[in-house]
Amino acid sequence: MTGPVPELEDRAIACAEHLCDCDRVLLASHIDADGLTSAAIAAQTLERAGVPFETVFEKQLDEDVIAGIAATEYDTVLFTDFGSGQLDVIGEHEDAGAFTPVIADHHQPADRETEFHLNPLLFGINGASELSGAGASYVLARALAEVADETADSGETVTAADGGERTGSSRCSSERRSDGGTATARTDNRDLAALAVVGAVGDMQDSEGELHGANAKIVAEGVEAGVVETGKDLALYGKQTRPLPKFLEYATDVYIPGISNDQSGALRFLDELDLDLKSDGEWRCWAALTSEEKQTVASALVKRAVSRGVPATKIDQLVGTSYVLSAEPVGTELRDASEFSTLLNATARYDRADVGLGVCLGNREGALERARTLLRNHRRNLSEGIDLVTTEGVTQEEHVQWFHAGDRIRETIVGIVAGMAMGNDGVSRSKPIFAFAEKSAERSSANQSGEAAEEKTDGDDEADEEIKVSARGTHSLVRKGLDLSQVMGEASRAVGGDGGGHDVAAGATVPAGREEEFVERADEIVGEQLS
Numbered sequence: 001m002t003g004p005v006p007e008l009e010d011r012a013i014a015c016a017e018h019l020c021d022c023d024r025v026l027l028a029s030h031i032d033a034d035g036l037t038s039a040a041i042a043a044q045t046l047e048r049a050g051v052p053f054e055t056v057f058e059k060q061l062d063e064d065v066i067a068g069i070a071a072t073e074y075d076t077v078l079f080t081d082f083g084s085g086q087l088d089v090i091g092e093h094e095d096a097g098a099f100t101p102v103i104a105d106h107h108q109p110a111d112r113e114t115e116f117h118l119n120p121l122l123f124g125i126n127g128a129s130e131l132s133g134a135g136a137s138y139v140l141a142r143a144l145a146e147v148a149d150e151t152a153d154s155g156e157t158v159t160a161a162d163g164g165e166r167t168g169s170s171r172c173s174s175e176r177r178s179d180g181g182t183a184t185a186r187t188d189n190r191d192l193a194a195l196a197v198v199g200a201v202g203d204m205q206d207s208e209g210e211l212h213g214a215n216a217k218i219v220a221e222g223v224e225a226g227v228v229e230t231g232k233d234l235a236l237y238g239k240q241t242r243p244l245p246k247f248l249e250y251a252t253d254v255y256i257p258g259i260s261n262d263q264s265g266a267l268r269f270l271d272e273l274d275l276d277l278k279s280d281g282e283w284r285c286w287a288a289l290t291s292e293e294k295q296t297v298a299s300a301l302v303k304r305a306v307s308r309g310v311p312a313t314k315i316d317q318l319v320g321t322s323y324v325l326s327a328e329p330v331g332t333e334l335r336d337a338s339e340f341s342t343l344l345n346a347t348a349r350y351d352r353a354d355v356g357l358g359v360c361l362g363n364r365e366g367a368l369e370r371a372r373t374l375l376r377n378h379r380r381n382l383s384e385g386i387d388l389v390t391t392e393g394v395t396q397e398e399h400v401q402w403f404h405a406g407d408r409i410r411e412t413i414v415g416i417v418a419g420m421a422m423g424n425d426g427v428s429r430s431k432p433i434f435a436f437a438e439k440s441a442e443r444s445s446a447n448q449s450g451e452a453a454e455e456k457t458d459g460d461d462e463a464d465e466e467i468k469v470s471a472r473g474t475h476s477l478v479r480k481g482l483d484l485s486q487v488m489g490e491a492s493r494a495v496g497g498d499g500g501g502h503d504v505a506a507g508a509t510v511p512a513g514r515e516e517e518f519v520e521r522a523d524e525i526v527g528e529q530l531s
């Protein structure tokens with residue numbers, strides 16, 4: 001039997017065999033939708049294989065965090081959705097005998113190797129668009145099921161994937177043979193493909209309208225296992241949970257005049273269709289429509305876009321592949337990969353990885369309700385942030401514009417707020433925007449929202465001296481030469497900070513008090529890029 005991604009198979013088996021031989025494992029994962037699903041896949045895999053483990057989440061895997069992990073009693077640490085980029089530091093602890101790392105990641109590796117390193121980039125697969133951390137974790141999960149399955153037949157010699165022979169020597173046991181040997185989606189971990197799809201979508205690997213490459217192979221396994229359904233559908237957000245008028249009004253990626261961002265326009269558009277789109281007086285959701293009804297709405301939408309002069313390339317983006325988690329209830333965030341990942345990101349942004357992981361692991365009462373509350377609060381924080389920026393205005397420089405939110409907007413959302421405020425009164429779309437927020441804002445706003453009950457225990461004093469800067473541009477500025485990754489890196493280092501990211505969105509940390517200097521330097525660099 002081969003796994004979903006043949007290129008990774010041998011390495012995945014090696015990692016799995018090592019994990020099976022462990023008495024216990026520390027699982028460390030990144031806090032975002034991909035990291036949470038990565039951890040959920042790994043956790044269920046270890047549990048099914050009978051390997052005891054403990055899970056920790058980190059926003060960033062820096063030297064201090066790695067040293068903290070090294071100081072634990074664990075002999076093996078499984079890193080998911082990070083680890084590759086920090087392999088130089090991890091390697092020092094490995095050399096010192098602190099622990100053996102097993103890494104399932106998709107980020108650019110540091111200049112160092114280790115034996116149990118599962119990363120698509122090492123095998124010619126694109127880690128940005130073809131496989132996520134959750135995908136790498138899934139590949140490992142499939143290998144672990146295979147290894148455990150073989151060793152469960154006590155002492156029996158089995159044929160390995162490479163044609164050689166392997167004997168059962170590892171400790172993995174399990175329930176997995178209780179079905180009498182019939183391969184089911186659960187016994188071979190294919191049911192976890194649904195979470196891998198959510199992780200990939202969370203990392204925006206479906207940005208071209210669908211998942212492809214190694215991701216597509218995982219989707220195919222999920223479909224076969226009965227946990228994923230795919231189909232061509234409107235590529236708008238909120239199919240499961242947004243009432244139709246909001247579903248259309250809030251969809252602004254493809255801007256349709258008279259509907260996008262236009263409450264009464266969206267209502268008029270729906271009213272004019274000869275369809276009964278309400279049930280018990282409430283607007284229905286897209287997912288609840290019949291295929292004929294969907295067809296009618298979609299055609300009318302395309303017709304409207306054409307008549308309002310939306311370019312054909314944009315209209316094509318209205319349709320994409322949807323990923324439905326078929327085991328989840330209709331009308332919930334969990335049924336749509338994109339809504340599921342948004343829900344997980346909301347838990348991550350407010351440091352509630354425990355809630356996000358709980359949702360992934362199937363805790364559908366406590367955790368799901370808390371996650372929904374976090375998402376509602378997140379949306380409220382965004383709209384309050386946008387109001388704040390729009391009311392107080394931004395400072396215009398020659399080539400850039402900026403504002404300083406102090407502790408009034410949480411640093412984890414200030415970049416999103418800045419991007420969403422562009423185009424509002426007084427906030428230009430023809431200049432990139434820079435947003436400052438105090439790193440310590442995190443704690444006070446978390447307490448205000450009443451969500452993050454746990455106190456942060458690490459160096460708050462130090463954090464007070466750092467300012468987070470987020471930068472956002474537009475795709476049209478990028479086409480003219482804007483590269484915010486370079487701007488943030490150079491300008492922050494010029495004032496003793498550090499940063500980076502993508503051309504259209506990037507972030508940095510700078511010492512408090514040096515913001516204006518940073519803006520001056522950023523203004524110069526942007527001026528050069530756009531000249």
Ligand SMILES: [Mn+2]
Nearest residue numbers: 034081133203
């Ligand atoms: Mn990731």
